[in-house]
Amino acid sequence: MKIYKYLMLFIFTGGLLTSCANDDMDDVPGQSELPGEEPKDDLQLEIRDFEYKAMDVWYYYNDDMAIYEDDFFADQSELNDWLMDWDSPEDLFYDGLLLNYPVTDRFSWIVDDYEELENMFAGTTTSTGMDYGITRVCAECNELILYVRYVIPNTPAEDAGIKRGMVFTEINGTELNVNNYTDLLASDSYTLTLGKIENDGISTTENTIDVSKTTVDENPVLVAKTIDLSGTKVGYIMYNSFTFNYSGALNDAFGQFKSENVTELILDLRYNGGGRIDTSIDLASMITGQFDDQPFVKFQYNDYIQSVYQNQGSDLTISMDDTVNWQNSSAPTNSLNLNKVYIIATGSSASASELVMNGLEPFIDVIHIGTKTVGKVQGSDTYYDSTAPNFDKTAAINPNHKYAIQPLILSLVNKNNEAYPGGLVPDFEQQEFISTYGVLGDPNEPLLSLALDQIDPTRSANRTIKEGIIPTEMISERKAFQHDYQRMYIESENIKTNSNSVE
Missing domain, CATH: 3.90.226.10 (2-enoyl-CoA Hydratase; Chain A, domain 1)
Structure with a gap:
């Protein structure tokens, strides 16, 4: 059989047309089980069936993936079994529904709270208000510094006196490196240790700045x-x-x-x-x-x-x-x-x-x-x-x-x-x-x-x-921790x- 592709309603100035690729099934999103069939997990199956059906219609790369071919699954029951083989909706999405993630497609994503996603699109995030980049201290080492690119007005970072061009070598007393920076930056509050740019590199000072995250509406x-x-x-x-x-x-x-x-x-x-x-x-x-x-x-x-x-x-x-x-x-x-x-x-x-x-x-x-x-x-x-x-x-x-x-x-x-x-x-x-x-x-x-x-x-x-000592060759930046990064x-x-x- 062919897997159903849901009706696409396209309203144009010339009128309303309803179109579908295949109509062998009469499911609607969120109702994937066949009559009389007991799903393994109602909610999990609803989520996963929605993921697959939306991707089957809209995904840009679905022409290149066998799972989206019309006859790949014999019926809805076979599709259900495949969907439930994955450990989570996230595993299904990234490892099952995307084309060669993250090499070919690293820009599609899934969220478990669309309200948080909508707030982010509106410019509302949880942040200190400090926009930063992260780079290595030297080309061959694992030590990192965090450098400030700009500060959003009326935020904790501005109140704490953080300014563009500042560099930090430690967060909460721990030296930044390639293995720990993600966890350190996940904290709700920081004690940042100031670094000093010198002719031969970066030194750590005894000066610290305390700053906490809050809800930030960023005017771009x-x-x-x-x-x-x-x-x-x-x-x-x-x-x-x-x-x-x-x-x-x-x-x-x-x-x-x-x-x-x-x-x-x-x-x-x-x-x-x-x-x-x-x-x-x-x-x-x-x-x-x-x-x-x-x-x-x-x-x-x-x-x-x-x-x-x-x-x-x-x-x-x-x-x-x-x-x-x-x-x-x-x-x-x-x-x-x-x-x-x-x-x-x-x-x-x-x-x-x-x-x-x-x-x-x-x-x-x-x-x-x-x-x-x-x-x-x-x-x-x-x-x-x-x-x-x-x-x-x-x-x-x-x-x-x-x-x-x-x-x-x-x-x-x-x-x-x-x-x-x-x-x-x-x-x-x-x-x-x-x-x-x-x-x-x-x-x-x-x-x-x-x-x-x-x-x-x-x-x-x-x-x-004038060129400086440390080029900003980033390994990460503030927005890399947001879903809509790039x-x-x-x-x-x-x-x-x-x-x-x-x-």
């Missing part, structure tokens, strides 16, 4: 200011996450730039690991504005989903827009109508950050300052154990658990069908060094200074960027496919 617009560069108004914005709830704050920053007659823009994405796809399109529309309704990004799904969309007449593109939507609000886009943008991006810049850069490339000059980016071209979506045909929250969710999955469901290319799986290479390369960090937004901060040099080459005539995700109800919406 960390800095937004206008710099007067020999009469040229240069807008500088440091943007650290594509967070939908703060799209209004992003639009306000561009409104500030418009009111101050900004004619050049430096967009700092050096620590931005990604986020919502539609927010990246909003940002691109703020930078430009003269390309409204022109295709910005194209989506590529698995064969089944691709065929459903194409049968509906969709060209699977999303265009730039003159309206910014966030939460329950919307406003006209504050667009600068620029023909060039300077973007600071590094090895911590991924997903939606790269989408902005690659998506803008066919339209305007994109000058990349920094280092090569991650190279993340796939996007994901959230699926729930609900009675909705698309596994979304438009219908009742199974009240017995809070599991949700966030699988890769699409790959993205720009208007010219170009992608960047190897990462984006800078036009002007500059590594950051902890000992010469500088103040974010200060024209003398090394990466910002290099960007300003491209706008006014005369300012760099008698100056070179992920790019889509909220289907907010995505426009030309004049069409998808549900």
